[in-house]
Amino acid sequence: MANSAVSIRVFSLNCWGIRYLSKECAQRYAMIGDLLSNGEHDIVLLQEVWSEKDFIGLKKKLVFSHPHSHYFKSGVIGSGLAIFSKHRIHDTFLYRYSLNGYPYMAHHGDWFGGKAVGMAIIQVGNLTANVYVTHLHAEYCREKDSYLPHRVVQAWELQQFIRHTSRGADAVILGGDLNMHPQDLGTRLLRSYTGLRDAYLETSQFDGSLKAEIRCDFMSTTKGSVPDKPFPYSDHEALTADLRLKPLISQETTHDNDSTHDSSKVAELVDILTEARTEVKVGLHCAERMRYTATRTGIMGLALLILELAIAAVPWLALGAEQPFPRTSFYLLAALCCTILITTFLLYLFYTMELKSLQGAEDQMRLAVGGLQERLRGVSVDHTPLRKPPEGEEPSDFDTEE
């Protein structure tokens, strides 16, 4: 038993579960419950389960097929993330992304969802699998994607979270709605940094560990309509992947024999990181511009209010002079000025937070590039010995201010 392979079937679906707004929401949940309750899937990763009531409904239906479950709570509406499992869930942890769209883009709604990545530690046979489920910011326009910096920062935080929390795991499985194509910047960042592999690209799946070898034997998606049903499961397709986990007997079978291969990988990572930094900088400039606009508008609102009060004060000081303002206009204008002041103040706070998060991500990326370049130089030392600068002489290599 100790070294026999374990098969896991993973299911992932964005459920489109906005009560009263998504079409045929209740009926679709019933269909999803029926599909899952046949017990063919070991691990079920769901997104956009916005209502906890729907989660509880599914939980009741899946009590025999998937006795273990967790619903991740976050934000105003919730994270929408849920995990069902045949195997015992030992521990869970939630990481909320620092950036997630704008509250005033209410029709896009991402901000209110409190997007996050949920982790569950699941014992599969004698292997420990770290299972991650996430939902990144939606892409509303691929050509002119104003949310790209936010999504890149989310992908960055996702890889950080996976990398730092999966050291004790035998296998790492990530499922969810990344809102990215396989060759997009965020996906490349995620793959190259964590060593995860894309089931869709390789049909030989997800990894990030030395203790177990993972292969994807089979992968399928739903294809729009469902036989005998008038509507599909969701406005997204479901994805099912059959994974085979095989414990590695010896850890000696790995790596470190091909430094040229390693250095080309590191160089590729430096390129991807540089691209990501550029994207984050675009976001930084944009946020700075928006904050500047908010500040300017706020100052104009304040000036207008002071002007209005001054005009109104003149006849009040010169007693007897007639009030030049019709009263209604006076109050309306004052209300307008106050609204502008409050709105621009809130926007200023929001853009400041956005700037801080973007700067934070950029700082960390710079630190990472510095470390990788160090490694590259370390590798090249094998061929041409370079003078390594003594410690203390180049703090500017990372974490400098620009």
Next chain:
Amino acid sequence: MANSAVSIRVFSLNCWGIRYLSKECAQRYAMIGDLLSNGEHDIVLLQEVWSEKDFIGLKKKLVFSHPHSHYFKSGVIGSGLAIFSKHRIHDTFLYRYSLNGYPYMAHHGDWFGGKAVGMAIIQVGNLTANVYVTHLHAEYCREKDSYLPHRVVQAWELQQFIRHTSRGADAVILGGDLNMHPQDLGTRLLRSYTGLRDAYLETSQFDGSLKAEIRCDFMSTTKGSVPDKPFPYSDHEALTADLRLKPLISQETTHDNDSTHDSSKVAELVDILTEARTEVKVGLHCAERMRYTATRTGIMGLALLILELAIAAVPWLALGAEQPFPRTSFYLLAALCCTILITTFLLYLFYTMELKSLQGAEDQMRLAVGGLQERLRGVSVDHTPLRKPPEGEEPSDFDTEE
């Protein structure tokens, strides 16, 4: 060299760095910089460095003594967290706590700070040290501490973050301003869950790893005034701990030989978790009550607005009848109603987020207690074999709704 002990001197200080508000802020930063630039401390953990300018000032001053540094950005003002190190910082990661006071308690200010825990992976000799710096919510009144549920949830998230990110570390060092006494619930939760030891209590310090043995050789704090200076470094005392890291040659020298000791530890952890759950539930009830009050006030504001509009509409419909409202009062009352509506709506959103975070922590704690009770039963099996319920029959043991 491979197995020789490494000494690390760790310094921690809450800098009280509110520009223009904290007394003698600039002079104190100069003093702190002087103290640190003599290079006696390997790792410096600072809190309340609210202004990035002050961080950059320190960075310039410490460029030779501590060439490696990181400033963690978060929230509106910043996290206030900074690390300086003699040894290279390889990687950093920031986790923002889901709960952190209330924005309307502006005079307490915690909410605006974006409280978080920062991690830095530092290479000390041939050991990897995960160094954490954090600042939890302040305690304004020990007898009637309304922020206790928030601080307990922060301590819970802190232990989760440390536990899940430190698996690859040889040594774990946590420093910062926890705003807790050594025997407080949050401290016990942190210690018993992560295996960290308190330098203050034991003068034999911080641990969380099997690969290195850590001892605290010496610990000291500042004592208020500074010789030859008219004021102290901060409104907090600085803490310095001399740690000795000794790589363990064999990993066989540990544990698992005393299951009674282990089971009493697990039982203690169950007790602490139960206490923490109670505290979080108190917070839940409080947040529910506040949300209810906000909802009721909002409904009253709406009713008042409708009533006012109705009274004003009557003479408008019956043309010619005199307007019963003086115009100024009409506008003032309408403005008041709108303010009430907007404020209560924002409060409703905020309390909903607070509820979600508290519920999320409570869920995870329940899951943890379930797992621990399972372990206790597992331990007791050695003495009196109990029938272990088959998988699938007791989903109610964890993650149920109440």
